[in-house]
Amino acid sequence: MTNIEHVLAEQEVFRYFPPEVQNHLAEYALPRKLERGEYLCRQGEIWPYVVYLSSGQLRWSMLSAAGKEHQLFVLDPGEMFWAHSFFDDQPMPASLKAVKEVEALVWSQDRLLPLFKRYPEALWAVTAKLTRIMREAREIIYGLAFQPVAGRLAGYLLDKIKVPGQETLEREMTLEDMAVALASSPEVVCRLLYQFQSEGIIKINRTQITFHDREALEKLVDLS
Amino acid sequence: MTNIEHVLAEQEVFRYFPPEVQNHLAEYALPRKLERGEYLCRQGEIWPYVVYLSSGQLRWSMLSAAGKEHQLFVLDPGEMFWAHSFFDDQPMPASLKAVKEVEALVWSQDRLLPLFKRYPEALWAVTAKLTRIMREAREIIYGLAFQPVAGRLAGYLLDKIKVPGQETLEREMTLEDMAVALASSPEVVCRLLYQFQSEGIIKINRTQITFHDREALEKLVDLS
DNA sequence: TTTTTTCCTTGACAAAAGTTAAGGGAAGGC
DNA sequence: GCCTTCCCTTAACTTTTGTCAAGGAAAAAA
Secondary structure: OOHHHHHHHOOOOHHHOOHHHHOOHHHHOEEEEEOOOOEEEOOOOOOOEEEEEEEEEEEEEEEOOOOOEEEEEEEOOOOEEEOHHHHHOOOOOOEEEEEEEEEEEEEEHHHHHHHHHHOHHHHHHHHHHHHHHHHHHHHHHHHHHHOOHHHHHHHHHHHHOOOOOOOEEEOOOOHHHHHHHHOOOHHHHHHHHHHHHHOOOEEEOOOEEEEOOHHHHHHHHHHO | OOHHHHHHOOOOOHHHOOHHHHOOHHHHOEEEEEOOOOEEEOOOOOOOEEEEEEEEEEEEEEEOOOOOEEEEEEEOOOOEEEOHHHHHOOOOOOEEEEEEEEEEEEEEHHHHHHHHHHOHHHHHHHHHHHHHHHHHHHHHHHHHHHOOHHHHHHHHHHHHOOOOOOOEEEOOOOHHHHHHHHOOOHHHHHHHHHHHHHOOOEEEOOOEEEEOOHHHHHHHHHHO
């Protein structure tokens, strides 16, 4: 068993396949490499695949008719993505785009479907995975329906430093990136960041954001 | 086979069970009746069940910390609902509330799980069902992220008269109901309705809404 | 190093949406 | 028939958000 097969055998769905299947999962997959900016799949396309991300980062985001983009989540190394088309053969509702150089494994529906029919335990794990994604979608809806941009920004920042001790955040994302994640505009995000600073909540410069009052941010996330 | 069993045997998931199972589905279920305003399940509760709505109407909606409500969709007679907790035993992300007097059938996880393990075809149909719900969630996010309230209202109105010939809509919902569906407030909805009227798109009075320019509404749904 | 490009920052303005308050009409209960 | 309750409607005002434009700093390319 090679290294990648060990990793795959631990995945939340694949681990319910028997060892003899797990040993061959990597063979069933198609390796894909993407440059930064390339798309793995595009909104509107029928794309019945499952993805394991080995390295890089993928952004799952929707495009509006007016050309705006809204990021729903990013996929990090070690995570898997189950495309909508895989289950219902309908067009994809959003796009998967490489935001860093990407290496991934891709399985087609044809290859996996027989396995699922044979090992229902794995399929049950798929429903749990889909349910978790629905819960994430629920959080996004909650933010958009109930919170102003300031609240969503506060949540975004808190998300970026889950590490308890760490109080300084390197600004590796652009304002545009943040705007796409918050469904707003770079100017508004910038304005709010400086507003937070003027309220003593954070301290920012061009490269870093330092947290001075994490509680204030947490309060903003829902009460505002 | 009684009438209800015929109906259940045609449902998108249940139809993949063999006849001998279908014949007993109704027995496995618990019948529930709800008065208007009662809850079938509440946000935060662990509620591992599946619902078939015989009559009435259920509203699936989230409650914010500040006490606002946002309706995600309504369940109409003949439709089924698969609770999140059913798949992952985690708390429900929203509530199911009777907006009309309700009669429903409810199956517990305990009862159905063995069947799914045995009949993977049915479980595959579940993944397709979950995927469709994710697509609906995607449309909600699209509306909130990209469209102003006017656009969402236009879409809401068009949804209410899918019948091509019919150009008049009885106002059976309150402004409050519409606001809850659009994640806005009754006053804003009212204002927009009269704005649409002043633009010659619709004609409204206390009890009806008449469509004069359906195309204008369709244009509002995305371009605004 | 110089030049170009990208990104950040800010101000001014406009549009959209939320909120509060008040008055009036309709439906249902008494 | 009267009264209560619920709902609709509108105005005035505030807050939030979006947009446009301009200047400047940093990073990347030449």
